[in-house]
Amino acid sequence: MTTHTHAYKDPVLTLNGVSMSFNNELVLRDINAQILDITRPKMHQGQVVGFYGRSGIGKSVLCRIMAGLIPPSAGTVEVGLAQQPARPGMVGFVQQRYPLFDHRTLYDNLLVAAERKHAPEVARQHVESYLERFCLAPHHKKYPAHLSGGQRQRAAIAQQLLCSEHLILLDEPFSGLDVAMIDEVKRIIVEVTTMDELNTVIIVSHDIVTTTALADRLWLLGYEHDAAGALVPGATISPQHQYNLAEMGLAWHENVEAEPEFGQFVEHIKNEIRVSA
Numbered sequence: 083m084t085t086h087t088h089a090y091k092d093p094v095l096t097l098n099g100v101s102m103s104f105n106n107e108l109v110l111r112d113i114n115a116q117i118l119d120i121t122r123p124k125m126h127q128g129q130v131v132g133f134y135g136r137s138g139i140g141k142s143v144l145c146r147i148m149a150g151l152i153p154p155s156a157g158t159v160e161v162g163l164a165q166q167p168a169r170p171g172m173v174g175f176v177q178q179r180y181p182l183f184d185h186r187t188l189y190d191n192l193l194v195a196a197e198r199k200h201a202p203e204v205a206r207q208h209v210e211s212y213l214e215r216f217c218l219a220p221h222h223k224k225y226p227a228h229l230s231g232g233q234r235q236r237a238a239i240a241q242q243l244l245c246s247e248h249l250i251l252l253d254e255p256f257s258g259l260d261v262a263m264i265d266e267v268k269r270i271i272v273e274v275t276t277m278d279e280l281n282t283v284i285i286v287s288h289d290i291v292t293t294t295a296l297a298d299r300l301w302l303l304g305y306e307h308d309a310a311g312a313l314v315p316g317a318t319i320s321p322q323h324q325y326n327l328a329e330m331g332l333a334w335h336e337n338v339e340a341e342p343e344f345g346q347f348v349e350h351i352k353n354e355i356r357v358s359a
């Protein structure tokens with residue numbers, strides 16, 4: 083196992099007693115979790131959090147709460163070094179269908195996002211730099227309908243990064259992609275986290291191997307049982323289901339997936355997911 087030294091600083095995301103009910107049905111129960119800014123020697127790299135759980139357990143609901151799109155029934159979400167309550171637009175949220183404005187070119191889609199945060203001239207510079215970084219420059223005059231699935235996805239990630247405050251949620255970024263595209267999305271996620279030490283990407287995925295290989299931290303949403311063995315209503319992320327891969331020597335590094343400890347850990351996670359619902 084490779085040892086990678088690291089240190090933690092201030093929080094960049096705090097979930098404080100988050101619960102959510104719909105029509106008296108408790109979906110999420112008392113979630114307490116925190117992501118701290120991580121520093122590594124000679125590296126300015128952010129973090130990737132893999133977020134897992136059985137289908138229908140509440141991952142999308144928690145993402146919408148973290149993105150400030152819906153308020154929780156109880157608890158708070160605080161974002162960024164200033165630890166401000168999450169508001170719409172603060173947290174980038176790339177949903178599966180990659181929503182872009184169909185009647186605007188790719189360039190204009192990105193410019194609208196960048197102008198939410200920057201003055202027009204600075205916004206243009208940011209858009210041009212992101213078009214280059216995400217290999218989208220040759221397509222900047224195209225409308226979303228004329229982009230490939232992968233290009234739309236890269237555009238949606240760039241759009242959310244341009245207007246958000248370092249935190250970005252990706253909902254199933256690997257689903258429906260061929261192996262070459264999965265490699266490309268992985269490269270982009272690594273690129274996003276290496277852009278800025280504060281950049282944090284939360285990946286909701288059923289693709290445990292691909293996501294764990296990229297992750298520094300994992301959250302597993304599941305149910306708990308009471309002392310009598312009965313299921314407690316409402317899914318939560320218990321402390322033992324908040325894994326710190328940096329401390330386990332399994333945080334992202336070249337070819338981590340080839341290491342025997344990685345394979346054993348993935349099997350452990352799969353088993354935990356099987357028994358968590």
Ligand SMILES: Nc1ncnc2c1ncn2[C@@H]1O[C@H](COP(=O)(O)OP(=O)(O)OP(=O)(O)O)[C@@H](O)[C@H]1O
Nearest residue numbers: 104105109135136137138139140141142143144288
């Ligand atoms: N607006 C709503 N009103 C009522 N119930 C809702 C609402 N939104 C979500 N739910 C319920 O909350 C639960 C969790 O849904 P959610 O979409 O978060 O699951 P998920 O873990 O993202 O599932 P999947 O992996 O299949 O996408 C489901 O039972 C769903 O029906």
